[in-house]
Amino acid sequence: MFSTRDRKPLDQRTDSHFGQVDDLAYLKYRHRLNFYDEPPLFDVTLEEFETWAIDRLRILAEIESSAARNRTLEELKSVTTAQCNKYLPLNSNSAIGIDRDSERKKDHVSHFVLRLAFCRSEELRARFVKAETTLFRIRYELDDTQERETFLSTRDFGWKAVDEEEREKYSKELRNASSTTKEVPGERYYKVHWTKVPDLIEKRRVFLKEGYAYVPSREQSSIVFQAFQNHLNAALQMTARALPRLEEDTRVLPILNHLSQGFLSGVPSEYADPNFEANGEEITAEMVDDLSRKHFPMCMRNLHDNLRKDHHLKHYGRLQYGLFLKVLGLSINEALVFWRQSFGASITEDKFNKEYRYNIRHSYGLEGKRANYPAKSCQRILTNDQPGPQDSHGCPYRHFSVDNLQAALLSTYGSQGFTSADMPEILHAVNGGHYHVACTRVFEITHGIPKGQGMGDGESVTHPNRYAARSRELWKEKHAPKDDQMIVD
Amino acid sequence: MQPEFESTSPELMLAFYRRLYPFKSLFQWLNQGQAPSKLFSNREFAFTLPGDVYLRYHSFDTMDDLKKQIVKLNPSRFEIGAIYSAKPRDKKTVRPTAFVPQQRELVFDIDMTDYDSVRTCCSGKGICKRCWGFISSAVIVLDTALRDQFGFKHLLWVYSGRRGIHCWVSDQEAMTLTDEQRKAIMGWLEVVKGGKEMHKKVNVRMPASRSLHPALEGAVGRVSGVFSELVLEDQECFQHEDGWRTLLELIPDKAVQSTLREQWEEDPERSSSKKWEDCRRQLKKVEQSGGKQAALLRAALEDVILQYLYPRLDAEVSKHRNHLLKAPFCVHPGTGRICVPVDPQHVKEFNPETVPTLGQLLEELNDPTLIEGEHHSDWQKTSLRPYVEMFDQYINKLMSEARANNKVSRAGPKLEF
Numbered sequence: 001m002f003s004t005r006d007r008k009p010l011d012q013r014t015d016s017h018f019g020q021v022d023d024l025a026y027l028k029y030r031h032r033l034n035f036y037d038e039p040p041l042f043d044v045t046l047e048e049f050e051t052w053a054i055d056r057l058r059i060l061a062e063i064e065s066s067a068a069r070n071r072t073l074e075e076l077k078s079v080t081t082a083q084c085n086k087y088l089p090l091n092s093n094s095a096i097g098i099d100r101d102s103e104r105k106k107d108h109v110s111h112f113v114l115r116l117a118f119c120r121s122e123e124l125r126a127r128f129v130k131a132e133t134t135l136f137r138i139r140y141e142l143d144d145t146q147e148r149e150t151f152l153s154t155r156d157f158g159w160k161a162v163d164e165e166e167r168e169k170y171s172k173e174l175r176n177a178s179s180t181t182k183e184v185p186g187e188r189y190y191k192v193h194w195t196k197v198p199d200l201i202e203k204r205r206v207f208l209k210e211g212y213a214y215v216p217s218r219e220q221s222s223i224v225f226q227a228f229q230n231h232l233n234a235a236l237q238m239t240a241r242a243l244p245r246l247e248e249d250t251r252v253l254p255i256l257n258h259l260s261q262g263f264l265s266g267v268p269s270e271y272a273d274p275n276f277e278a279n280g281e282e283i284t285a286e287m288v289d290d291l292s293r294k295h296f297p298m299c300m301r302n303l304h305d306n307l308r309k310d311h312h313l314k315h316y317g318r319l320q321y322g323l324f325l326k327v328l329g330l331s332i333n334e335a336l337v338f339w340r341q342s343f344g345a346s347i348t349e350d351k352f353n354k355e356y357r358y359n360i361r362h363s364y365g366l367e368g369k370r371a372n373y374p375a376k377s378c379q380r381i382l383t384n385d386q387p388g389p390q391d392s393h394g395c396p397y398r399h400f401s402v403d404n405l406q407a408a409l410l411s412t413y414g415s416q417g418f419t420s421a422d423m424p425e426i427l428h429a430v431n432g433g434h435y436h437v438a439c440t441r442v443f444e445i446t447h448g449i450p451k452g453q454g455m456g457d458g459e460s461v462t463h464p465n466r467y468a469a470r471s472r473e474l475w476k477e478k479h480a481p482k483d484d485q486m487i488v489d
Numbered sequence: 490m491q492p493e494f495e496s497t498s499p500e501l502m503l504a505f506y507r508r509l510y511p512f513k514s515l516f517q518w519l520n521q522g523q524a525p526s527k528l529f530s531n532r533e534f535a536f537t538l539p540g541d542v543y544l545r546y547h548s549f550d551t552m553d554d555l556k557k558q559i560v561k562l563n564p565s566r567f568e569i570g571a572i573y574s575a576k577p578r579d580k581k582t583v584r585p586t587a588f589v590p591q592q593r594e595l596v597f598d599i600d601m602t603d604y605d606s607v608r609t610c611c612s613g614k615g616i617c618k619r620c621w622g623f624i625s626s627a628v629i630v631l632d633t634a635l636r637d638q639f640g641f642k643h644l645l646w647v648y649s650g651r652r653g654i655h656c657w658v659s660d661q662e663a664m665t666l667t668d669e670q671r672k673a674i675m676g677w678l679e680v681v682k683g684g685k686e687m688h689k690k691v692n693v694r695m696p697a698s699r700s701l702h703p704a705l706e707g708a709v710g711r712v713s714g715v716f717s718e719l720v721l722e723d724q725e726c727f728q729h730e731d732g733w734r735t736l737l738e739l740i741p742d743k744a745v746q747s748t749l750r751e752q753w754e755e756d757p758e759r760s761s762s763k764k765w766e767d768c769r770r771q772l773k774k775v776e777q778s779g780g781k782q783a784a785l786l787r788a789a790l791e792d793v794i795l796q797y798l799y800p801r802l803d804a805e806v807s808k809h810r811n812h813l814l815k816a817p818f819c820v821h822p823g824t825g826r827i828c829v830p831v832d833p834q835h836v837k838e839f840n841p842e843t844v845p846t847l848g849q850l851l852e853e854l855n856d857p858t859l860i861e862g863e864h865h866s867d868w869q870k871t872s873l874r875p876y877v878e879m880f881d882q883y884i885n886k887l888m889s890e891a892r893a894n895n896k897v898s899r900a901g902p903k904l905e906f
Contacts, residue, residue: 172703
């Protein structure tokens, strides 16, 4: 797909337009909308390859999560447009002051990169097609009418205008098949094979005769969206078949895997805008102390207490704790405040700005390659970046010696109901290498949950953020106003 | 009621498969041509053996292989599924992604049980010439819809052997429909919805205009004659209290509803036709008084016709390509009747009670146990003959079109690269 052998510069293809009297002739991409028929046959740097794809992924993830949150179409449109403006702006031809070509190039390339990442399984393909079709639809509906017409005229959608005579002949049928009462004067109709508009057929919203649907012009977009969807579906199948050849490229494959993993895990928040608070609740720097005492798992309690004690954490500790706080809901600004205050007088303002600010912003996806890193799961904490002698990150159940673990558990959770009587059970799990079992049991004990129920419905701890989120939920349930009357008032 | 327990002993079934079953026709129908193609070799067959043993994912390269296996297994019936991207019998050895349904006739299943709430002559498993009327009007509506609206040409209607009918659409375009497109067709065709507890099962009006979609308007026109004949005269659907109370629930106008209720409570055994006339008369009255309710009431009466006579389809059968459906010319194990093709033009005259049965056919063969030598076409000597001939005529048309299509696609531009 990106082979250099048969590269055909876009410039060459557009050369022919120079002869025409056309003020848009200098644009390589002549339309804002794109059906993505042709793969990008030009050089793209590896960085562009990844960052552009991530930017597009943010938008697709937002579209997916909108569906999960039951947003209305209007809400979806405004949210997506806002995201698009931020990460993947795409201006119409009339925006003369803007480099429309580079916007469109980014749109073009990022679409094709994600195709590579999402063509591998039936499930990924279906989700990708759905999200992309929605994105196309939103752009289509917000597009300039004139430009949209021009764009549509460049493609053959297989529709045929219904002539006057035929419209007369079926006027009653056409009227009764439409969903509105009023006859739209001068309404034009297009004849397409019914398989091109299954959505209109399913809802019985068109007149159907001998296999052809008579689509009123206001429903014309259905044909376009369906065509987009079918086209993309077919293209993804093709890409999937061609993919094995790409697997030889060791630079690209990890990036693609990473992209599809993020999407597949169904956690768009991993890629979502860090400034956008997913839990619906903003956390401030001042709240962290209190939250840590009430809700944090052992690993984060340990990091927090060490930070408070030493006014410092080593690199991996900052990373593990910082990402956890980010996902918990600490915004970038609050994070900068939190770390600055935590370090206190031990370092100068200058040193903080030089050495730490960049790293914090980096972990929020605001510097460097701008990857929005997910918080580390238990799996990663247990297996990656093993703590060295000075480090306080890692998993206490695994990385603490038995006596230190006992002391830490009692001092940390003693006030929440953890007693030495509980200890043998925890140590048994730890000795067996079942660290998550130990952590889950501690959660049960400290939250007054009967043994075996875990964080609810038997869920074990697999992610520190899940631990904290569940703990906060339980706390809220417990501390919700007991008197129903109060709420009604 | 007809005798329910025709003998379908394994010996008789075996003789039937050996001597009477029209395998050659079945092959040509599925294969849409003489030379064995993927349409046949990648086609799933499933067998039901006595004792509720169900075997799926069988496939055969030739008609002879199929016959051999059927004679060997002697199934009580067998079903036909989709054409897959690989041979179904290799299912376990190919990657799951390489085994997906690709083509399949578009199929419909109409079952009399769905009409139990409206028919009065039989119930459950029973069916007679009288309640066949519901099936035949369903066939008329569906057949017209598929031909006129969707433009399909090759529709095979097959009696299911007891109380239903199947339809197989073999047009090339129908064969290649995706599941999504099949679902769209069902959305278009489904009209009678809502559960047992829902009085009004037809809600198809455009919200604003209350007008009826042209496709449904056509359907109402096609069955309104049958309505008075079948629902009013024959079935007397509104004569008994249950029946007319159901009808009252469908009248949207409270005043009209209570007038009718009073009238019918006084004269409960008033015939269905008279009661329907009462409704029409009330409608006229409202119309003359210029009441706003007139359009609503008129629409409601049309909806009654749809609720009683519009095809009630088993949607799941049609929506998915991998669904199985009983093969034509199987023997229904309960009735012993053969699943024969039905001519939609003459569906009204079709009488399920006179369909040839297994026992009858073997008797016609004089010596049913004679199984020496090959007997491919013994059906010619029996009353199965007209049905097989009808099937063959249908297949000939299908094959000649398939030939024409093949020529076009061979002459057309090659897209492979």
